[in-house]
Amino acid sequence: AQSVTQPDIHITVSEGASLELRCNYSYGATPYLFWYVQSPGQGLQLLLKYFSGDTLVQGIKGFEAEFKRSQSSFNLRKPSVHWSDAAEYFCAVGARSNDYKLSFGAGTTVTVRA
Amino acid sequence: GAGVSQSPSNKVTEKGKDVELRCDPISGHTALYWYRQRLGQGLEFLIYFQGNSAPDKSGLPSDRFSAERTGESVSTLTIQRTQQEDSAVYLCASSLGTGGAGEKLFFGSGTQLSVL
Numbered sequence: 001a002q003s004v005t006q007p008d009i010h011i012t013v014s015e016g017a018s019l020e021l022r023c024n025y026s027y028g029a030t031p032y033l034f035w036y037v038q039s040p041g042q043g044l045q046l047l048l049k050y051f052s053g054d055t056l057v058q059g060i061k062g063f064e065a066e067f068k069r070s071q072s073s074f075n076l077r078k079p080s081v082h083w084s085d086a087a088e089y090f091c092a093v094g095a096r097s098n099d100y101k102l103s104f105g106a107g108t109t110v111t112v113r114a
Numbered sequence: 115g116a117g118v119s120q121s122p123s124n125k126v127t128e129k130g131k132d133v134e135l136r137c138d139p140i141s142g143h144t145a146l147y148w149y150r151q152r153l154g155q156g157l158e159f160l161i162y163f164q165g166n167s168a169p170d171k172s173g174l175p176s177d178r179f180s181a182e183r184t185g186e187s188v189s190t191l192t193i194q195r196t197q198q199e200d201s202a203v204y205l206c207a208s209s210l211g212t213g214g215a216g217e218k219l220f221f222g223s224g225t226q227l228s229v230l
Contacts (some may be wrong), residue, residue, distance in 0.1 A: 004156075043118070043221035044205070051216055074128040088155060094215025100145055101170055102215060104157035 001095045002027040006105035013081050021076040021108050022061055023065075023091030030049050032076040036100065039087040047089075050074060053060035061085070086112045116140075118222035119220070120206050126228045129194055135191040135225045137206030144211030146189050147219065148181060151203040160204075163189060164211055196229045 003026045013019050023032060033050040048059025053066040067078045074091060091105040115200040119138040127133050137148050148160040159173040163183045178196075187229070193200055203224040209217040 001156070006156075008142045036219075036221075041223070045221075046205075046218050046221050049216070089204070091147070092157075096216075097214065099170065100147070100162050100164070100209075100211075100215055101173075102157075102219070103159065104149075106154070106156035 002031055002095055002103045004091050004093050004103055004105035006091055006108050007087075009106070010109045010111070011104075012111045012113060015083050019076075019078045019081045019085070019110065021089050021110070023074045023076065023105060025072055025074065025091070025093045027093055029096060030069065031096065031106075033065075033067060033095070034088045034092040035063070035074075035076045036092060036104075037061075037087050038090065038107075039084075041079065044090065046110065047076070063114045069083050081112055083109075083112045083114070086110055118206055118208050118220050119221035120202035120204075120225050121130070123223065124224060124226045124228075125222055126230065128230055129198060130195055132192065132194045133196055135193075135204050135206075135226065137160070137189045137208075139187065139189070139206070139208030141187075141221055143220070144182055144186060145209045145217065147188070147207040148191050149205045149207065150168075151214070151224070153202070157205065160191070193227075196227075198229050201227055201229045215228060 004089045016098040035047040038044045074085045092102045094102045147162040178194045189217045195230040205224045206220045207219040
């Protein structure tokens with residue numbers, strides 16, 4: 001079964017600075033990979049996903065993520081953080097089968113300081 | 115509807131009582147999922163439906179938990195004889211139901227369950 005690890009529980013970043021959130025997965029083949037964001041009082045929203053092809057994936061809100069097979073990682077990045085990016089971010093992995101189940105990491109909370 | 119709707123948004127109950135949590139998925143979405151989010155933890159898969167059937171119930175923590183879906187629409191998650199460890203946010207999501215685990219999930223805002 002697949003699993004996900006997000007090593008950083010909490011990250012604080014200054015507005016305008018760059019952000020990188022780490023995600024490592026465990027799965028025997030190439031999985032589907034996702035990043036979801038949960039803003040305060042709102043439901044989870046998909047930021048981006050990786051299926052195949054180009055390992056650098058662009059998402060909404062200026063986020064991107066890079067799939068690195070050799071490192072079993074799918075780190076999320078943003079070059080310049082805005083105060084509205086303060087939220088909890090979840091990495092998720094899905095198996096390439098008919099299974100619809102996603103496994104989520106424990107999440108990383110991002111605080112943006114002025 | 116426009117999005118996934120869950121009710122109630124908050125539920126406080128006493129240990130040993132039964133609770134029902136409701137989820138209205140996006141119209142036309144055949145796949146529906148229940149996840150649990152305990153404080154400080156990631157989302158824990160409970161069950162998913164494809165239409166009215168549940169191919170994967172592997173995440174249900176115990177036989178106190180059950181879920182059903184009728185008319186390929188509304189789903190109800192029932193927890194019997196609630197325990198304090200059941201306290202969590204219960205999230206429902208839906209998707210088109212044609213693409214397996216690669217599909218985009220649309221989440222509701224969740225039901226915050228507190229068992230006293």
